[in-house]
Amino acid sequence: MITKKELIDTTLLAIIDSHKTYLEWSGNEWLWNAPEYLLTVKIAEKLANIDKNKFITLEDNVEKTLDNAGAKGKGKISSKIRANGRFDIVLWWAKGDPRTIIEVKHRVYKFANIEEDIIRIIETIKRKSSESSIKYGMVAFYMSNFYKNNAKNKLLKQINNLFEQTENIVSKNGLSVEKHIEGIYCDNDQDVYSAIVFLIKR
Numbered sequence: 001m002i003t004k005k006e007l008i009d010t011t012l013l014a015i016i017d018s019h020k021t022y023l024e025w026s027g028n029e030w031l032w033n034a035p036e037y038l039l040t041v042k043i044a045e046k047l048a049n050i051d052k053n054k055f056i057t058l059e060d061n062v063e064k065t066l067d068n069a070g071a072k073g074k075g076k077i078s079s080k081i082r083a084n085g086r087f088d089i090v091l092w093w094a095k096g097d098p099r100t101i102i103e104v105k106h107r108v109y110k111f112a113n114i115e116e117d118i119i120r121i122i123e124t125i126k127r128k129s130s131e132s133s134i135k136y137g138m139v140a141f142y143m144s145n146f147y148k149n150n151a152k153n154k155l156l157k158q159i160n161n162l163f164e165q166t167e168n169i170v171s172k173n174g175l176s177v178e179k180h181i182e183g184i185y186c187d188n189d190q191d192v193y194s195a196i197v198f199l200i201k202r
Contacts, residue, residue, distance in 0.1 A: 058088070
C-alpha cells in the first residue's frame with residue numbers, strides 16, 4: 001500500500017519534474033505556460049511507478065467514483081461535488097475501492113484559483129463518510145511569480161496565506177488539512193516557483 005508520505009512526496013516531485021521537463025522541451029518556458037494535463041500525467045506516471053499494489057485513473061467520472069467508494073447512497077449529491085464532472089486523478093486501493101482524489105492546478109495566484117477544488121474535496125470526503133472508502137483528498141499545485149526582490153519569502157507568504165484560507169474552510173467542515181511544500185526555487189531573487197500539496201482528511 002502506498003503510504004500517505006509516499007503519495008505526497010511523489011506528487012510534489014512530479015510537479016517539479018514537470019517544470020524541468022517543460023523548460024527543456026520549450027526552450028525555457030515555465031510550467032505555467034504548459035497545459036495543465038502535463039502535470040496530471042506526470043503525477044499519475046510517478047505514482048504508477050511506485051512498486052506497490054494500487055490502481056490509478058485519470059479524468060474519472062465523479063458519480064461513478066462515488067458509487068465505487070460506497071459514497072453515493074441515496075439523496076441528492078451536493079452541487080459542489082459536480083457529480084457530472086471528472087476528478088483529475090483517482091488513486092484506488094488494490095481491491096478496487098477509490099482511496100484518494102487528487103485535483104491538479106498549475107496557475108495558482110490566489111485562493112479563488114483553488115477554492116472550488118478545496119470545497120469539492122471537502123464535500124466528497126464528507127459524503128457518506130462512515131461507508132466511504134475515500135479517506136482523504138489532495139489539491140496538488142504549482143505556483144510561480146515574479147517579484148522585484150526577496151522572491152522566496154514573498155512566495156512563501158503567499159502560500160501560507162492560501163493555506164490559512166483553506167484551513168478556515170476545512171475546519172468549519174470538521175476536517176483537517178496539511179500543507180506540504182517541495183522547496184521554493186529562485187535563481188535571481190525575482191523569478192520563483194514551488195510545488196505544493198494541501199491534503200484534506202477526516
